[in-house]
Amino acid sequence: MTEEIPDDAPVDGRAARWAGHREARRLELVDAAVAAIGEHGPEVTTEQIAARAGVSRPGLYRHFEGRDDLQSAIAARSVERLVHVLEPVWRPSGRPFEMLAKALRAHLGWLEANANVYRYLKRTSFGTGGESATTNVRATVAEHVAGMLIDGSLGAEIAPPVAHPLAFGLVGMVDSASAHWLDAPHGATRDQLATQLTEACWAVIRVTVGPVDP
Known part of the structure; x- marks a missing residue:
């Protein structure tokens, strides 16, 4: 039988290993929930999440402090995955227009x-502040874009007071158009939408910022 480690136990090697095991198991359950x-x-x-994870409903909630905690963990994991997908973009290489198209x-x-996951995020709060998960995604991506505008990666060095509103505006436009396309593509393919949004x-x-070398 697995030995339970009390919450108030001293932080030693055994407690640290147990904490690591619990965190790893929690992550497995979150990934099962996303699936x-x-x-x-x-x-x-x-019940469907628990079935996918191969545990009972009470067994699932032994690792989360209720449904809100589970939803927040799912949102955080999804944000992490999207940022990982975009990670190569944060290391600029190539011409600015091509980098924008790639992103x-x-x-x-x-x-x-991940259409269903995105739809889930639109209706899910992130953390305890009541912020929607998609709002957090937009903010995370927009901060990266602002950094690229400021350091000149997208063709011109832009001052922070201009770069941040511009970045959030661009990301908001892309997110709104993409979400609409996901639900009502009106015959547009993904490549067609990518080209339209890039331009x-x-x-x-x-x-x-004026003329920029593409």
Whole structure:
């Protein structure tokens, strides 16, 4: 039988290993929950998540402080995965227009492959502040984009007071258009939308900062 470590036990090697085991198990359950959402959609039930994880409903909640904690963990994991997909974009290489196109293709590819997860995030709070998970995704990505605008990675060095509103505006436009396309594509393919959004974002950047070498 596995030895239980009391919450108030001294932090020694045994307690640290136990904490690491619990964290690893929690992550496994979160990944199972994300898979269940992908299979069953944003209306997924706790029972379906538990079944996907191979545990009982009470067994699932032994690792989370209620449904809100589980939802927050799912949101955090999904944000982490999307940022990982976009990670190569944060290490600039190539011409600015090509980098922008690459980032948008990666975003739309993730969105299309994880449509049900994205729909789940739209209705889920992130953390304890009541912020929606998709709002957190937009903020995370926009901060990265602002950094690239400031350091000149996208063709011109832009002052922070201009770069941050521009970045959040661009990300908001892309997110809104992508979400609409996901639910009502109107015949547009992913590549067509990526091209349209790339050209639109590039036009906004040029209007804001003047001529930029693509």
